[in-house]
Amino acid sequence: MEPVHVNGSVHKKAKVVFIMGPTGCGKTKLSIDLATNYGGEVINSDKIQVYKGLDIVTNKATESEQRGIRHHLLGFVEDPVADFSVDEFRRRVQTSIDEITKRNCLPIIAGGSNSYIEALIEDPVIDFRNKYDCCFIWLDVSLPVLYNHVSKRVDEMVAAGLVDELREMFAPGVNYDGGIRRAIGAPEMHPYFMAEMNNNIVYDDKVRKEFLLKDGIWKTKENTCKLAERQVQKIKLLSDKWDIHRIDVTAVYENCGKEAVVAWETLVLKPSFTIVGGFLKKHG
Incomplete structure (x- = not known):
């Protein structure tokens, strides 16, 4: 590990791995695979998954999916309308990294809020890159395949x-501008729930409710795809100034069943192990 001089004394930089990519690309799975293999712990960097609740909507990793790996900043904010600011994110991430490294474990930061990650890395006061050795992995997917x-x-x-x-x-009067209610799916389904409040059971009402339900689901899909596109654009901008390892996971989602598992192991897991193993050896 590269030494850092702090107040006249020498300290070793902590090593931190970042898993980036659009929604639905497999960031959570890879973070858990890496944590399992390298004795790591996962720090969530999704600004919606920090809130307690809406586990399905926000696609939080279930207890079984976590496979016993300790997770940080996941589902801990109890107030659904609280503002989880970027400053709070930066502070808590550094605290989590310190806790993890004291246990001689590897911090693995995974999530889709790239603006928060950028703010963490590039804040001049924190000087993150001078304190920590960073390894960035980007899981990229062909957008048409990802949309499907x-x-x-x-x-x-x-x-x-x-x-x-x-x-x-x-x-009825809920605000979707802050807190967990910003989650994609919540505002999209609002018109349907408003229609449900109408207790009339005439044919036209039934048809309208069915339409609003299907429309809410369709808009949820559409806005999730738009989010994925924005996330990819942001990562491309970050790759111009950061050394980011890109891994193409398209083949994983072009297949299913055993073929998808094999594609994950050979095209994602193997190169990720090579990247992280080399990073740890180089900065060990």
Whole structure:
């Protein structure tokens, strides 16, 4: 590890791995795979997943998916309308890194809020790059393939209870500009829940409600795809100034079943292990 001089004494830089990419690309899975292999802990960098609740809507990793890996900044903000600011994010990430490294574990930061990551890395007061050795991995997916995957994933989320989960949070005059209610799906489903409040059971009302339900799901898919596109554009800008390792995961989502598993292991996991293993050895 490269030494850092602090107040006249020499300290070793902590090593931090960042997993970046658009929504639905496999960031969470890779972070857990890497943490399992390298004795790491995961720090969530999704500014919506920090809130407690809406686990299906925000696509939080379930307990079984976490595979016993300790997660930080995940579902800990109890106030649904609280503002989780970038300053709070920067402060808590540094605290989490310190806790993780004291246990001689590897901090792995994963999530889709790239503006928060950029603010963390480039804040002149924090001077993050002078304190920590950073390894950036970008999971990239062909957008048409990703759009198809996102559509299927939203359908799976609906089948898992997305509508019921959102209905519990619904209120007629609710504001969707802050807190967890910014989650894609919440504002999109609002017109449907408003229609549900009408207890009339005439045919026209039933047809209208069915339309609003389908329209809310469609808009959820559409806005998730738009988010993915913005995330990719942001990462491309960051790659112009950061040394980011790009891994193409398109083949994983072009396949299914055993073929998808093999594609993940050979095209994603193997190169990721090579990248992180080399990073740890170089800065060890």
